[in-house]
Amino acid sequence: MKAIVITEPGDADVLALRDVPAPVPGPGEVLIDVAAAGLNRADVLQRQGKYPVPPGAPEYPGLEVSGRVAAVGTGVEGLEVGADVVALLSGGGYAEQVAVPAGQVLPVPPELDLVTAAALPEVAATVFSNLFMAAGVREGEYVLIHGGAGGIGTMAIQLVAAFGAVPMVTASSPKKLALAESLGAKVLINYKEQDFVEEVRRATDGRGADVILDVMGAKYLQRNLDALAVEGRLVIIGLQGGTRAELDLNALMTKRCAVMGTTLRARPEAEKSAIMAAVGEYVWPLLRDGTVKPLVDRTFPLAEAAAAHEYFDSGRHTGKILLTV
Known part of the structure; x- marks a missing residue:
């Protein structure tokens, strides 16, 4: 063949x-x-x-x-x-x-x-296993999805909305944000023009995101923690922004957050x-x-x-x- x-x-x-x-x-x-x-x-x-x-x-x-x-x-x-x-x-x-x-x-x-x-197959398995099986997204929670217009992002928006949670997304252009909105995203953040930490806090009245699905890795690690709510869960599934970063452990412990890193292929x-x-x-x-x-x-x-x-x-x-x- x-x-x-x-x-x-x-x-x-x-x-x-x-x-x-x-x-x-x-x-x-x-x-x-x-x-x-x-x-x-x-x-x-x-x-x-x-x-x-x-x-x-x-x-x-x-x-x-x-x-x-x-x-x-x-x-x-x-x-x-x-x-x-x-x-x-x-x-x-x-x-x-x-x-x-x-x-x-x-x-x-x-x-x-x-x-x-x-x-x-890949996007459905990735999104469902990470957001619902690992992070335990619940109805009414705020879920921040980085890269909302890609294959993972577009599936994540739809599943988060379908199960009664609130999708929030980052993307690089108004066109991509418009697509995310058409799929059910409620908070739209242009990461080239806006600080996603500030926008998440504003949209949640200071609470922060309950769950973040991240494809960036090191580049966003501390900022993701800053954007998380108390008892929030950060799930890292990509390393587009690098593999090594420092983390404020005091902030992690104070918020009682969980940071998870997963892959699917090698399971x-x-x-x-x-x-x-x-x-x-x-x-x-x-x-x-x-x-x-x-x-x-x-x-x-x-x-x-x-x-x-x-x-x-x-x-x-x-x-x-x-x-x-």
Whole structure:
């Protein structure tokens, strides 16, 4: 089969379409003919040589796909050949086929087309596991979402609103903030022109955010703490702003805050399967009734993965970028 390989760490032009061995489903696995793959920042980091591939995962990028079941391994129940599915992967999604543990596979909601569904697995699993399973977002709480116009951000806004909490977002332009507002964001902060700590305090009458979902890491660490409410929870899922920073521990203890750092890709299969089961139980009904919708910016053919990465790197996108097979 054909897949996108990283010829060497570097810019988008290191991505090349090559012939690679086709995967074979092992016990408990499903083989999927890929229809589309989602592009995520983790793919960019892997391309740059900054995100090692977990042991046993394919070396080519891609953490989520949609497609049709081509074969099932021994012990797989409830998934039949020909079924339309989405899957959360440890790698290998930029390809014509992928083998994945059956617990990381969900049926495509009938209301969605097969290609668009590729925008769901990684963002839905990331948002639900971090905001609701780890941080325990509750109805009425204020939730600050950094990068509100990206794939993670647009899903987070919708899920926070759907479960009765109040989404607040940061973004870099009026256009991106308008998109966030259309999805349900109630507090809109242009981080290039406004101090998000001050804006969060103003919007909450000085209380602060109960939960913050952060993709920046070190650059925002102390300011995130300043923006948190008493007993607030900060969940760090990205390091776009660096990996090392000082933190005022007195402020952390005084506010009785929790700081959590998580990744999804390297988690054990059992944990990822549990997350996908929860996504199927709590998020899929919201997709079926139209409360939550995946947002796709652009699609590119698989062979044009380099162009898709260039577009992602430009920062112009809103929502997801997909590669179609």
